[in-house]
């Protein structure tokens with residue numbers, strides 16, 4: 001038996017057809033609870049086909065099961081190196097728990113031998129950059145897409161169709177069955193992001209890569225790294241070396257901090273790229289800059305450097321908008337980061353600049369936007385940047401406060417909005433009053449609160465067309481370890497992933513929580529620490545761990 005990976009346009013389908021299957025998919029997803037026949041006593045269980053997160057556009061189950069065998073190969077259709085890489089990635093996900101070899105080889109020979117049916121393999125440009133189609137029968141698994149990126153997203157679905165034990169790092173016993181059926185899928189929003197604050201507490205390359213893998217599993221495609229703040233500067237800038245060596249030398253609570261060398265940063269960018277995730281670097285300014293101001297006295301209006309800062313207050317620091325040197329500094333930083341960043345965006349913060357007088361703030365942001373554009377990138381700023389003069393329609397504005405005027409201003413200027421309302425998607429907000437970690441200045445966000453909102457109806461006057469997507473930030477003032485971080489991110493992050501990927505129609509909490517419950521075993525198999533929310537009907541096997 002073979003798994004065939006294929007990319008390329010073949011079949012054409014009308015939109016009417018897609019929406020028809022979409023409807024049938026909605027009916028089927030209501031049945032995630034069903035146990036489709038597991039083997040008593042076996043370590044692995046067959047996963048129902050309709051428990052996928054984010055919910056696909058269409059899922060149709062059919063008779064039969066595909067069973068992975070020791071000799072199952074992954075056949076690559078065509079010559080594309082990227083497709084081959086995705087096939088290798090799939091093999092790497094399937095090998096540890098099965099112990100099987102999953103040889104990756106060209107499909108052509110196998111077709112000639114007559115062992116497999118390639119048929120009219122459907123790579124469909126209607127599925128877009130990230131869409132895919134997955135067909136499973138007793139004889140084969142056929143994954144197709146228009147682009148390798150779509151195949152990568154489809155691989156995540158395939159993983160979720162296998163028993164949860166497929167995610168374990170060591171060989172498991174049992175049958176590796178996949179329910180037969182067909183999944184057709186494409187995302188609602190182009191921007192489905194996570195943000196990681198590596199400034200308040202530093203997280204190193206290995207942690208960032210692990211987070212990349214975790215968010216990739218839920219089909220996110222952006223990782224925004226909050227690389228500088230009052231407590232630490234976390235990326236090497238060669239023209240201003242003390243930013244990292246001094247500005248990166250501590251963190252909240254006074255620990256040793258750390259920073260990414262440019263090689264580390266490039267390593268992260270490449271790793272994210274192999275998961276079709278764009279890295280967005282953020283240098284927060286003009287506020288949130290104590291680490292930079294402490295590293296270079298000349299950046300201060302007073303000419304005097306403040307001490308390094310290890311507390312968790314905000315709003316006390318500012319670059320000096322009236323000094324020409326400030327703009328030389330910004331240009332150097334943006335130039336070096338732009339050169340290291342293949343993605344089209346540089347995030348410049350712009351939030352909570354309460355120590356920067358308003359006229360200075362406006363002047364500063366206008367110049368910074370030009371610097372970013374002159375270095376060939378699009379500017380992103382937090383909501384407050386909408387107040388600047390001359391916000392460019394190329395820039396993106398990230399909405400986070402409850403001030404609805406800011407995203408409206410952005411939309412009026414023609415700039416697209418990234419939706420990150422703190423009351424819904426801030427992963428550092430406590431779940432309940434008794435959550436030990438996190439903060440609660442915006443809200444307490446139980447799993448249900450994080451799921452039951454829609455980006456296109458959240459702010460009147462800012463609709464689907466003005467919104468590029470959603471992003472879920474995790475701020476790390478109170479999160480010192482990767483395990484802390486996972487506990488706050490999971491299981492809320494999959495909900496935001498679904499809001500970004502899946503159609504709004506038919507999204508329903510009572511149905512979702514059943515699906516989410518089945519992901520407990522998946523997260524546990526991956527070794528992810530997660531909050532056992534009482535709102536989710538976890539199976540006993542994961543409920544009290």
Ligand code: TNX
Pocket residue numbers: 314351352382400426428439475476477
């Ligand atoms: C607000 S969100 C901030 C961050 C804090 C966060 C804590 C934003 C743009 N600014 O500086 O870390 O709250 O929840």
